[in-house]
Amino acid sequence: MPDFILTLLIILAAIGSGLIAGAFFAFSTFVMKALGETSGSGGVEAMQRINRVILRSAFLPVFTGTAVISAILAIWGIVFLDFARAIVLSAGALLYVVGTFVLTIRHNVPLNNALDGVQSERAGDVWQHYLLRWTQWNHARTLASLLAMVCFMLAL
Numbered sequence: 001m002p003d004f005i006l007t008l009l010i011i012l013a014a015i016g017s018g019l020i021a022g023a024f025f026a027f028s029t030f031v032m033k034a035l036g037e038t039s040g041s042g043g044v045e046a047m048q049r050i051n052r053v054i055l056r057s058a059f060l061p062v063f064t065g066t067a068v069i070s071a072i073l074a075i076w077g078i079v080f081l082d083f084a085r086a087i088v089l090s091a092g093a094l095l096y097v098v099g100t101f102v103l104t105i106r107h108n109v110p111l112n113n114a115l116d117g118v119q120s121e122r123a124g125d126v127w128q129h130y131l132l133r134w135t136q137w138n139h140a141r142t143l144a145s146l147l148a149m150v151c152f153m154l155a156l
Contacts, residue, residue: 006076007156009069010089014152016066017096021145023059028142032135040124043131044115051112067101070148077155085155092151099144107137 035043054060074093077086111134118126 009073010152010155013069013073014149016062017145017149019062021142021149024138024142028138036131040127041120043127044118044123048116067097070096088151088155092148095144096148100141103141
């Protein structure tokens with residue numbers, strides 16, 4: 001892989017990780033707090049709509065594309081780069097792929113799917129549990145994607 005392509009991929013991984021960290025940061029710091037102040041049915045309905053819209057937004061290609069680029073960078077780094085740079089790239093990739101992508105699929109998506117089927121009469125029972133668990137996992141995703149961005153920047 002020519003150096004300029006490697007550099008471009010690292011920049012894209014850093015930007016993608018940063019964009020995702022920013023989106024997650026917004027949810028962790030004020031979106032979920034604001035939704036937590038709604039009634040159970042209001043919060044459930046808002047998150048159901050957010051979860052539908054996000055699948056049709058620019059978020060999804062950035063989220064998945066960054067995971068793919070991160071994996072490519074880790075493999076490339078291990079095979080072709082010096083040890084120090086390979087470690088930084090691999091750390092960034094691991095943080096993003098496992099700490100952001102896999103964690104989302106393993107924890108946040110199942111919570112979202114369970115919330116999707118909730119009717120307004122059951123909203124109060126489900127909302128507080130969802131709000132707590134989803135936000136806890138989101139804090140972890142925020143930190144992982146932010147640290148991944150830092151690693152990718154250091155790899156430049």
